[in-house]
Amino acid sequence: PAPSVGIAGSQIVPANARRSRRVAVDIVGFCDVLAILVGGALPALIYATYGELTVTVQTTLQSCLLTSLFAYLPMRHFGFYDVNKVHDLPVDPLRTLLALLIAFLAVLGVGLPLDFGGSYLWTWYATWLVASFGMIMAQRLVARGILSKLAERGIFDRTVAVFGHGIVAERIRDHLADKKLGIRFAGLYDDRVVRERRPYARDLA
16 A cells, blocks of 8 residues: 555544534524524514514514525525535625625515505514624624634544645645644655655655
8 A cells, every 4th residue: 555644743533523514504504594583573572562563473484484595595605604614604794784685675575564564664674684683693603613613623524635745735735734624634645665755844754
């Protein structure tokens, strides 16, 4: 077998201790959807308790589900659920706000807005927007900190090995030196004798 040119001091997390990147970002996505659902339920609760409007649970749920769906799609398009960004979860206020506005415009005139209009409509959506935006930002900041720490510990590690020893291999190794990426460089594997290999950094044997 080809001799290995490894990296000193690398720590490998046992396979049974590793977790799926996809599951991690799916949980974040579920929390985003939940934030929109709760944000939509808030004005419904306010109006039901203190207002003069009668809003049914079915209508509220319909509007909340549609809005969360239409918000999830642009957020996914913006790369908010990219498994390669687990170590640095996107927290983009402008794009989050844009996704919510797109969702609200998409469902405008569907569900709850059919039951009322005028100032009630704008107050409803303003409350919904502020509440959803705030909760999404808060949960993403918390999730970003947690996932970043887990990535540093190697919980989401994927192991990469490069066969052949050259300039490209060296650049890959240098790029993957950041532990936050969640990718562990297993080593350079080269079947040439040592004297034929290209000289490399001091930490390679």
